[in-house]
Amino acid sequence: MDKHAYLIAIEAVIAKGKFKDNWQSLSEYEVPAWYKRAKFGIFIHWGVYSVPAFKNEWYPRNMYIQGSDEYKHHIETYGQHKDFGYKDFIPMFKAERFDAAEWAELFLQSGAKYVMPVAEHHDGFQMYKSEVSSFNAYEMGPQRDVLGELKEAFEKRRMTFCVSSHRAEHWFFLSHGKEFESDVKEPLVCGDFYWPSMPEPDHQDLYGSPPTREYLEDWLIRCCELVDAYRPSIFYFDWWIQTEAFKPYLKKFAAYYYNKAMEWGLEVAINYKHEAFHFGTAVPDVERGQFAELKPYFWQTDTAVAKNSWSYTSGNDYKTSVEIIRDLVDIVSKNGSLLLNIGPKADGSIPEEDKQILLEIGDWLKVNGEAIYGTSYWRTFxxxxxxxxxxxxxxxxxxxxxxxxxxxxxxxxxxxxxxxxxxxxxxxxxxxxxxxxxxxxxxxxxxxxxxxxxxxxxxxxxxxxxxxxxxxxxxxxxxxxxxxx
The missing domain is CATH 2.60.40.1180 (Golgi alpha-mannosidase II)
Structure with missing residues (x-):
């Protein structure tokens, strides 16, 4: 990919479009009516981290933290990090049982109206065909355009296709591998799987290690490539984009995405956390939590069927379907929407526990959906x-x-x-x-x-x-x- 040419193209779209890369212009954004009506969506955390399936989806970071449970497990199960690092899980991520149509049918039966696969998690492995890096599911691991197959299957069943990007945190996610003899070694250059592996900021001082311009431009290009190639109706961002260095690039992305959506006749939304976006320019999201009271603005919560992990692990602590249905009702009554995550296994099969929960939710919605879909909040929640x-x-x-x-x-x-x-x-x-x-x-x-x-x-x-x-x-x-x- 000619990144310089792509950046010029992004600027051109912003220059000629309705939305400019400033908060005043982006404040003209309106939340789509379809999103407000939908109320219930499915989130999917599936990637290379599903291979070790230990603890949670932060295994790629924690396996390089000396003394952690993941570090000890990794050595006991796979050997020394210098001989077997995180990248060596990629060939094991075969997705041999992955069937996009089967997934789509399950999500349809769950009553979900929109579905959001994670396009790229903190580990930096892209679950789609990309020109930015060869470390993607089309060229490695499954050797399939996972995102493309899911988009086709969902839209065939009239479910709205969405994506999420957790790329921002990749800036530091694998950095602990540089603290001892492992496979995370310099020189690392843009496009490498482990690049840049910079020192992790103190979570109480998120501005201590700002990303470089090179990294931020790469991040912007990855996001815009997803928009251009897959035309998602929601683009979800995880945390850390709220840091100061990302602000100019967030505004550029939003202007680009909203302008391209207008060009295509799509009604789209961006999800954000922690005041990353100026209020009114996108849809706020509460991770694994809710609001206590009714809100005058539309919002979303994202949570998972398991309490301990977003991805599949062999020891997932599952919620019951009744717990989740009650949360769904509470959220909808307060002008919100529920994005519920499931975690498929590395082979592409969905665990029976996840299936059962989704089907039980679907059974309830088949009977009671009229009190959920397309509703509005009342005088009191x-x-x-x-x-x-x-x-x-x-x-x-x-x-x-x-x-x-x-x-x-x-x-x-x-x-x-x-x-x-x-x-x-x-x-x-x-x-x-x-x-x-x-x-x-x-x-x-x-x-x-x-x-x-x-x-x-x-x-x-x-x-x-x-x-x-x-x-x-x-x-x-x-x-x-x-x-x-």
């Missing part, structure tokens, strides 16, 4: 005693929702009250819908429960709207549909 901890990395503990924890969504003439833990006695009290409530003064025409034949008995008192059933039992959330006059 919900009620109940259980407090949802706000912020990232808060999803490690199971939330103990009660029969009093109820979430609301609205669509058309219907208001949905979703009971997160349906009471065994069948008596639900919805305080927000009581007589003379400030939140609700509408006229209820009919009340029914999605997925159940029983017609509930109900009355409005000054304490609550009381809904009674005698046969309804469910471990998963139950949707009460109120049809309003």
């Amino acid at each position: 919900g009620e109940g005693p259980t407090l949802v901890e706000e912020g990232q990395f808060t999803d490690g503990k199971t939330k103990a929702f009660t029969k009093e924890d109820i979430r609301f969504t609205v669509k058309g003439s219907c208001l949905y009250a979703i009971v997160l833990a349906y009471p065994k006695d069948g008596i639900v009290k919805i305080k927000s819908l009581r007589k003379k409530s400030h939140d609700f003064q509408g006229i209820i025409e009919e009340i029914s429960l999605l997925g159940f034949d029983e017609q509930p008995i109900w009355e409005r008192t000054e304490e609550a709207l009381i809904v009674k059933t005698s046969t309804v039992q469910s471990a998963a959330p139950v949707v009460i549909r109120l049809t309003l006059d």
Whole structure:
């Protein structure tokens, strides 16, 4: 690739397009309506790190940290790092059981509306055909354009194709391999798998080791190449792009992506964390966490079926489908969308645990999807005693929702009250819908429960709207549909 020519082409697109590389111009961006309607997507962490399948997807970094569990495991299992380094996993990443159509069918059955494979993780191995580096899945490992096959399979089933880039952190990700005798050795030049392996910044001082112009331009080109080759409808960025050095390049990328999308007639979005983008120019994302309250702006959370890892490992600690469904409901009620990650094995098969969770979520959505898809938030997101901890990395503990924890969504003439833990006695009290409530003064025409034949008995008192059933039992959330006059 002629990188200089590509950079000139990027500038030309920005110069002639509606969006310029400044926050004022990018503030004209609007979140696509399809994204706000979709509510549920699938994230996929799959790459060379799926071969060792130990601890988590940060194995390539941690295996070079002397004394770590990964370091010890690596020596015991594969030998000394100078003889067998991370690059030596690439030939073992064969993906012999990978079937894009099979994956797509599973995700379709899960009820997901958009799907986001990781295009490049921190390790620097590209899961697509690239002209930037030969260290990609088309030329090495599977020797297949994984991203291209997935795009075709998803779009054939009318699921929206998206991508993520975690490339920024590659600046330092393999740097610990330089601290002892390993296969991470100088000279390293642009295009090498281990390049640049610079000293890792203190996580409390993220600006201490700014990337060079060469690295930042390479990063921009990789991102724009993904846009041009695969036309994703969402481009997700992981952390570390919020550091100061990336700011000019983030603005250039956003302007390029938004302008190209307009040219192609696509409605697109960018996901970001940690205030990397100016508010209103892209969609904020909360990693492994939620907001405690309703937000007036659209947002997304990304989390995984496993609590301990984004990628497949032999010891994954799985959530239950009911936990995830409850989180989905809570997130949607607060004007958010859930991006749920699964981790395929190195051979391309999806673990049975991941499959089961997705299918159970899909079964619930087949019955209750009308209270999720295409809905909007109500005056209040919900009620109940259980407090949802706000912020990232808060999803490690199971939330103990009660029969009093109820979430609301609205669509058309219907208001949905979703009971997160349906009471065994069948008596639900919805305080927000009581007589003379400030939140609700509408006229209820009919009340029914999605997925159940029983017609509930109900009355409005000054304490609550009381809904009674005698046969309804469910471990998963139950949707009460109120049809309003």
